[in-house]
Amino acid sequence: MGLREDLERFREIGDERRPDLAEFIREGDLSGSSHDAVRIPVKLVDLPSFEYDRRDMGGVGQGDGGTPEPGQPVDVPGDPGDADGEGDEEGDPGEEGGEHGYYEMDPEEFARELDEELGLDLEPKGKRVVEEVEGDFTELTRAGPNSTLDFEQLFKRGLKRKLATDFDEAYVREACRVAGADARDVFEFCRAENVLVSLAWVREAMNDIAEEGVSLDEYASFDEFAERVERDPVSARIRRDGLRDVPFRREDERYRQPEVIEKKQKNVVVVNIRDVSGSMRKTKRELVERTFTPLDWYLTGKYDEAEFRYVAHDADAWEVERGEFFGIRSGGGTRISSAYELAAEILEEYPFSDWNRYVFAAGDSENSSNDTVENVVPLMREIPANLHAYVETQPGGNTINATHAEEIERELADRDDVVVARVGGPEDVTDAIRTILSTEGTEE
Template sequence: MGLRDDLERYREVGEQRRQDLAEFIQYGDLGQSRQDSVQIPIKIVDLPEFEYDQRDMGGVGQGQDGQPQPGDPVGQPQPDDDGDEDGEPGEPGEDGGDHEYYEMDPEEFAQELDEQLGLDLEPKGKQVIEEVEGDFTDITRSGPSSTLDFERLFKQGLKRKLAMDFDEAFVREALKVDGWGPATVFEWAREQHIPVSKAWIEEAYAELPADEKAVWDSIDEMTDAVDRESTANRIRREGVDQIPFRREDERYRYPEIEEEREKNVVVVNIRDVSGSMRQKKRELVERTFTPLDWYLQGKYDHAEFVYIAHDADAWEVDRDEFFGIRSGGGTRISSAYELALARLEEAYPWADWNRYVFAAGDSENSSNDTEEHVIPLMEEIPANLHAYVETQPSGNAINATHAEEVERHFRETDDVAVAYVSSPEDVTDAIYEILSTEDES
């Protein structure tokens, strides 16, 4: 392998490629990113290159200017210009490597996640923002001449030409049968499905010389002696010199009016902030909800987010507070859904907005609140998708039954997803579970 091959190999390895997306979601520093900009670590490999020493060190093999001669003993390592000696801090492996970030917007993030997880969520347009002209697919009987569908007119005329055409020479020979006149030939032509008019036959008979009106003794003798040429053969031989266009065949194209709909989405993120939601549980919520926010923001034209925290009561917070806030109160999940319902009905009507309601916690809830209040509220809130994410790093607690109750009740529906996250390794599976449920519905 030559130097050029080495260089090409290093180029391939040294491309600034994005860290594996699943690895970034599971273990990466999500805090480096903003809501509208995703910062993904990339790995840098420097290309090897020759570097010429610019110091005046003398020529090769010259015994001057302090250059060692063959056989001279090698002295102790000398300090570098910055004062560090070999073996002191600064050795390979002790300093951190070069780190840079690839910045992608939420739309690119959504495309990458679709590819990695095998998803293809198709956003639904809700609010009509304008009506636009689409393709010229509709047809009318009147319109400006510039929109005349000439191709259709020509085809209709050609069909009529083929339907009206007949072998004139063959019919003229029938007029030469002894004792046959125009009326007899016309009846015979109808039996033979020859589309000839009686007027044409009478005119052709009048033009026949008298000595040609008894050439054949019978019609059978004529048909045995004269071959009837098909219309297709005759057109191939002679071409088409005239197409019978008619006004009733005229059609005019006009554009189909299409409604351009803006793909609006509101995402309601609900998080349990009660005393049982310790740091590891909060981190798992952030790892799951943050990529979902990026994904939906990248999929829709316009995205808005509502963040609701709750213990026994619920209140709205901003995004920065949402993932770090902690309370010491008890838990009543229905309080968050009551607030979510009020906010959605107030500002985000179902007719104009796609809705996603995502909740997360450790599945602990006050007695009977899930069955008596949360589930009825979920059924009352129309949404593209409801999802609940249980975060239990140490496994299920005895009284952590909220996720199971929701999953059991909505088992047969296609707009509710339940996911379980006990470690960062479960995050991408949880995201897939949620988004694939929406994809299927």
């Protein structure tokens, strides 16, 4: 294998040696990525090169360019950094971009890989109708152009009527020959036997029989007639004699129309809430960022349209831009319900009938006395959402006042759209993300 092939092989190995997503989420630098592009550092592999041997300070083969310094790289013809065998002139910028040590993926690829990495199977729901299109001609209506008349349906309805109303004429004519029976008696007997004949038809049949000179006293009673004469079922007669006519009516007509198909857009709004009170020090803030940022990327990749709103709170709540969200720190107290009150106002702009809605909150579980049970829990029950999630960040374990997460779990245990995840350190982040994204309530 030549030097050129070796270089290409080492480069391919370097491109492939990026950290897996779980490692990147736990330990990587998330700040280098944007809303539309996730940049993951690559573990570069040093490419091989020739260097001048420090032990040999002279001799044949030094060339006209002077003696290289010990350790100085020697150009290799064909190396990508030495185009056409010659390097750039000193001070001139190169024309091709260098390797920056990042693997860049869009949110869609990030979501697919995270699904595989964490074993997720979130299937976004389409809600907002963005287009109505005509599908196959599968709908039936009572009116329409003649070109869309469904002859199969017309025939089936006519045949159904034929089978329901047809009767064995020979059987009824024989019933007319019961001794002493008049047309009314024959009609009532036939109806009792589910023979759908009319009284007028029976009268006409008895007149025909009389004119033909046939005896009307062939059977002493209807019981004797029933014992001696068998009915010929209509299905057997149709198989034997075929159909001479099918009675069609206007009401049997059905016209095919195209099915109207609604194309729905999969869109989502996420309200991210963060406690910025004095107890949320740097380590806790970093854990919130390390959890919420991949969630934003994931949902951006999963949905056609994704909007994110950011709410910071101490004792009061206010909306901020994403760039401010993870860095704010306040010296105030904590009242988590203020954030949910603001979230409810924000979500009024996104009707639940048109938008998938997620409310993600994070903090160290410290809250003002009774605020969780008396205010936060009722608000979480009242705000319709696919999922309410609370991420507790408490490195080193809970303090005595950190009861918010436990109260949420206890008070909302009956809800399948509420989840609590605990993050004590970077090693817990991927498990928390899996827990959140594996939980979604059933829409009402």
